[in-house]
Amino acid sequence: MDAGPTSDTKNNITYVHSISHAGRLLPSSSRWNSIEIDYNLLPQPRDPSDYESLPSRFSKSVDFNLTVTNKDLLKRFIFTASTFVSLAVVLYLLARFLPNKQHHRGLSKNLTATLQDALLFFDAQKSGVLPKDNIVKFRGDSGLLDGNASLVGGFYDSGNNIKFSFPTAYTITLLSWSVIEYHKKYEDIGELDHIKNIIKWGSDYLLKLFIPSNETSPASSTLISQVGGDDDISCWQRPEDMRYKRPVFSCDETASDLGGEIIAALSAASLVFKEDGKYSTSLMKMATELFDIVTKEEAGFVQGTYTMKDGCGAQARQFYNSTGYKDELVWGGTWLFFATGNTSYLRYATEYLVMAEEEELSVDKGVFYWNNKLPAIAVLLSRLRFFFDLGYPYEESFILSTNNVDSFMCSYLSPLARKTQGGLIFLKPDHYAPLEYAVMASFLSSLYGDYLDLLHRSGSSCADGTSFLVENLRGFSLSQVSYILGDNPMKMSYVVGFGNNYPKHAHHRGASIPWDNQWHSCAQGSAWLNSKQPNPNELFGAMVRGPDRDDVFLDERDKPWFTEPTISSNAGLVAALIALLDLRNPSSTLNRADLLVFAVVKRPR
Numbered sequence: 001m002d003a004g005p006t007s008d009t010k011n012n013i014t015y016v017h018s019i020s021h022a023g024r025l026l027p028s029s030s031r032w033n034s035i036e037i038d039y040n041l042l043p044q045p046r047d048p049s050d051y052e053s054l055p056s057r058f059s060k061s062v063d064f065n066l067t068v069t070n071k072d073l074l075k076r077f078i079f080t081a082s083t084f085v086s087l088a089v090v091l092y093l094l095a096r097f098l099p100n101k102q103h104h105r106g107l108s109k110n111l112t113a114t115l116q117d118a119l120l121f122f123d124a125q126k127s128g129v130l131p132k133d134n135i136v137k138f139r140g141d142s143g144l145l146d147g148n149a150s151l152v153g154g155f156y157d158s159g160n161n162i163k164f165s166f167p168t169a170y171t172i173t174l175l176s177w178s179v180i181e182y183h184k185k186y187e188d189i190g191e192l193d194h195i196k197n198i199i200k201w202g203s204d205y206l207l208k209l210f211i212p213s214n215e216t217s218p219a220s221s222t223l224i225s226q227v228g229g230d231d232d233i234s235c236w237q238r239p240e241d242m243r244y245k246r247p248v249f250s251c252d253e254t255a256s257d258l259g260g261e262i263i264a265a266l267s268a269a270s271l272v273f274k275e276d277g278k279y280s281t282s283l284m285k286m287a288t289e290l291f292d293i294v295t296k297e298e299a300g301f302v303q304g305t306y307t308m309k310d311g312c313g314a315q316a317r318q319f320y321n322s323t324g325y326k327d328e329l330v331w332g333g334t335w336l337f338f339a340t341g342n343t344s345y346l347r348y349a350t351e352y353l354v355m356a357e358e359e360e361l362s363v364d365k366g367v368f369y370w371n372n373k374l375p376a377i378a379v380l381l382s383r384l385r386f387f388f389d390l391g392y393p394y395e396e397s398f399i400l401s402t403n404n405v406d407s408f409m410c411s412y413l414s415p416l417a418r419k420t421q422g423g424l425i426f427l428k429p430d431h432y433a434p435l436e437y438a439v440m441a442s443f444l445s446s447l448y449g450d451y452l453d454l455l456h457r458s459g460s461s462c463a464d465g466t467s468f469l470v471e472n473l474r475g476f477s478l479s480q481v482s483y484i485l486g487d488n489p490m491k492m493s494y495v496v497g498f499g500n501n502y503p504k505h506a507h508h509r510g511a512s513i514p515w516d517n518q519w520h521s522c523a524q525g526s527a528w529l530n531s532k533q534p535n536p537n538e539l540f541g542a543m544v545r546g547p548d549r550d551d552v553f554l555d556e557r558d559k560p561w562f563t564e565p566t567i568s569s570n571a572g573l574v575a576a577l578i579a580l581l582d583l584r585n586p587s588s589t590l591n592r593a594d595l596l597v598f599a600v601v602k603r604p605r
Contacts, residue, residue, distance in 0.1 A: 112189050114485065114498050115577040117541030119191060121570045122198045124510065124539060127163060127239065128153040128205075138515035138537040142239035146227045147208075147248050154205035154227075157319075158566040159508035161239045162228035165209050166258055166306065166320050169265040170370045171571040172202040173335070176268035177376075178575040181447060185578055195574075196272060203269040203283060206262055210290050220252040221293050223259060225312050236525035238513050251312035256303040258313075259294035260328030263287045264373075267335035284339050291336055295329060295348065303329075323364075323371060326356035331373040334380050346390075350397035353377070366408030367427045368440040370568045378404040379444055379451075386451055405448060410462035412441055413472050422489040422551040423479055432561040435484055435494060435546035436569035439576040442477040446579035449473035474580075481576055484543065489551040495573070496565075497540040504534035505557040507564035511539040512557060529558060539565070543573045 124136040127143040129152065146152055146163070155171070157164045176199055179186060186192040211222040226249040235244065251258060270283035294303070305322040307313035313322075322328075333349035336342070360374055368375040378401040384390060385398035411417060418426045427437040449470040452459065459469035479487075486493040486501070493499040496506055506512075512528045513520055514536045535557075542565035547553040554562045 110485065110498075111481070111577050111581050114495055114541070115189070115574060115581065116191060117497050118495065118543065118570055118574050118577060119194055119198060119541065121539065121541040121543075121565065122155065122201075122567065124542070125155040125157075125567055126153075126201060127156055139510060140240045142242065143227070143246070146246055147224070151205075151208055151224060151227050151248065153201065153208070155202060155567050156239060157568075159506070159560065159564045160228075161232040161237070161242060161509065162226060162315075163205075164316055164320055165206075165223070165225050166261055166316065166322065167370050167566070167568040168202060169206055169258075169261040171567045172199055172206065172265040173261065173268045173331075174568075174571040174575055175199050175202075176265070176272045178443075178578050179272050180268065181450075182578045182581075185581055189581070199269055199272055200279075203266060203273075206265055207282070207286060209262060210259075210286060212289060212293070221290075223251045223253070223255050223262070223306070225249045225251050225255065225258055225306050226316055229315055235522035236509055236513075236529040237520060237522050238510050238525070240510075241519050241521075241525075249312060249315065251306050251309065253293045254302055254304050255306035255309075255312055256294050257322045257325035257328040258306040259290055260325065260330075260332035263291050263294075263332030264328070264335040266290075267332070267339040270339045284336075287332075287336055287339065291332060291345070295333075320370060323361055324356070324359040326352060326359045327373045327377065330356045331377055334377055338380075343390075346384075346394065349377070350381070350394050353381075353397050353400070363428060363430070366411050367437055368444060369437055369572075375405075375408055375444060377401070378408075379448060382448075383451060386455055405444075406460045407463060409445060409448060409460070409468060409473060410464075410466070412445060412476055413468050420547070420549055420551045422483060424483045424488065424547070424551070425480060426549055429549055432548075433545040433566075433569065434549075435543055436566070436572055438480045438484070438546075439543070439569070439572035442480040442576040443572060443579050445473040445477040446576070449477070450579070477576065477580055481580055484546070484573075488547070490547065490553050492553060494544050494546050494553070496542045496544070497538055503544050503553075503555045503563055505532075505555050505563055506535060506539050506542055506544060507557050507560040507562075508535070508539055508542070511535040511537045511542075513537075531557070541570070543570055545569070 120136060123134055124139055126134070126139065127146070129141050129144065130139060143161075143163070144152055151163075154163045155168055156162065157167055175195060179192070179195055179199070183192060186195055209224040211224075213219060213221045227246055229247040229249075231244040232242075232246070253259065266283045266287040270280040270287070273280045273283070303325060305313075305325050307317040307321050330349045330352050333345045333352075337345040337349065356374060356377075360372065364372040364374075366375055381394075381398050381401035382405050384394070385402055390398075412425060418429055420426060424434060425438050425441060426434055427441065428434070452470050452473075457470075459467055459472065461467045484494050486499050491501060493502040496502055509525065512531075512535045513525055544563045544565055545561055547562070557563060
């Protein structure tokens with residue numbers, strides 16, 4: 001990743017709505033499909049005798065004496081008119097409420113194709129010895145000397161050649177979660193094996209990042225936070241052409257947030273690979289060992305963030321500065337409970353939840369992304385409340401979590417939500433990369449809507465007394481993805497390869513330099529960074545950072561705050577797309593059989 005600029009009274013309000021041809025306002029239980037009427041602004045009730053002294057606002061009626069000369073003709077007229085009116089009403093209702101199958105098929109096809117391309121982006125980001133059948137043809141083996149060959153593998157984070165451990169672990173957690181929830185959908189579109197291969201590529205690398213203390217190194221355990229450095233920023237060069245030495249950044253066990261995120265990733269991945277007992281066990285084993293280390297209570301042991309220490313996260317601080325660590329520890333504990341069934345992990349997560357919330361930045365409230373896991377934790381704990389009867393002592397935390405989920409769902413749907421004129425939700429208006437936050441809000445909205453569907457609930461309520469429906473959640477979710485795919489003022493898709501108008505100058509070293517079997521120096525590569533020509537290699541499925549708050553997007557390679565893709569944002573896109581896919585096809589949406597994937601291994605105790 002390359003740096004870019006950072007940029008009444010309640011009881012007096014009711015809600016009404018109108019239906020076409022109804023000719024009147026109708027009561028409504030929700031502000032989402034209504035307009036607000038403040039009755040303080042309307043005339044107050046008066047004594048009936050008062051009205052006799054008031055002149056009428058309307059002209060006086062005129063009385064007509066009507067005589068019916070042919071009753072049979074009148075009856076036929078009334079019958080015919082009633083028939084036409086009834087038919088018109090029926091046709092309107094059919095058009096309004098029945099699903100448009102043709103449109104849905106087209107939408108489903110678009111979402112499927114985009115999802116398949118979005119997965120290809122991860123194949124384009126692979127580091128190490130690539131499989132012979134790697135579908136991205138402009139990539140080859142690279143990074144073979146990373147960590148003196150002990151840290152080969154993983155993913156390049158974005159358009160540069162750095163491997164950041166923190167967003168890599170977050171990416172694997174999120175991709176694994178999407179498989180756990182929607183594995184049947186992945187299977188239906190033929191992408192289950194593909195995404196599992198991507199997850200395994202990442203989890204294999206994560207297994208290399210934790211080096212426990214031992215007899216030869218008794219002082220502390222080691223966590224690798226980053227491979228690559230300044231040269232990967234200053235040099236515009238394909239990964240395959242790297243000849244400079246790539247530094248390795250390491251942390252001790254006080255890097256609590258990094259440890260918590262790796263724990264979450266390994267735990268979630270162990271559920272994805274539960275049919276491969278040996279591999280799944282190896283993932284769980286490391287996750288539990290790491291959890292014991294980063295959560296130990298010893299005199300002198302101080303927890304913290306990985307970016308606090310220069311040797312650990314100085315470089316990462318520019319791109320993935322972590323502002324807290326408690327949410328990652330709760331996140332890790334929650335996923336470890338799902339993977340093992342050991343309620344001690346759930347007890348830890350629920351006991352530390354309030355402290356994690358106190359640590360949360362106000363600007364991050366309700367925003368799920370690599371730096372804030374609390375909204376996702378709330379969804380997971382609500383899942384437990386809805387579908388597993390665990391009861392005391394967790395119920396208080398579960399209820400709090402569900403209330404929190406309802407709260408940020410309400411914030412997404414609120415007319416006061418910060419959105420661009422084109423409809424893109426702007427959750428962090430002082431930051432660039434709005435699409436990353438939008439796809440995560442889209443994913444959580446769709447997923448929570450599926451949970452409510454399973455409970456046979458039509459929706460939920462907001463703190464201000466309003467409510468929302470499952471259809472509102474799905475409508476919001478779809479609106480964000482539709483914006484990203486071209487329903488925006490620029491009429492531009494922000495996913496490379498989708499539609500006719502999409503970014504041609506993605507800020508990406510490998511995509512921008514020709515794959516011509518020639519070695520290109522840093523200087524030669526710089527010519528491509530500054531070139532106005534489209535990328536010679538199509539980076540299919542890469543979601544760029546997106547437009548600004550005015551819906552303006554500049555497709556220029558040297559402006560990464562517009563055109564750079566990242567693995568964390570693409571993981572969000574994948575999750576949002578799979579959650580939305582085939583909304584009206586019951587066989588493809590989340591169901592109780594899918595919930596069994598989350599069933600804990602041990603009986604809760």
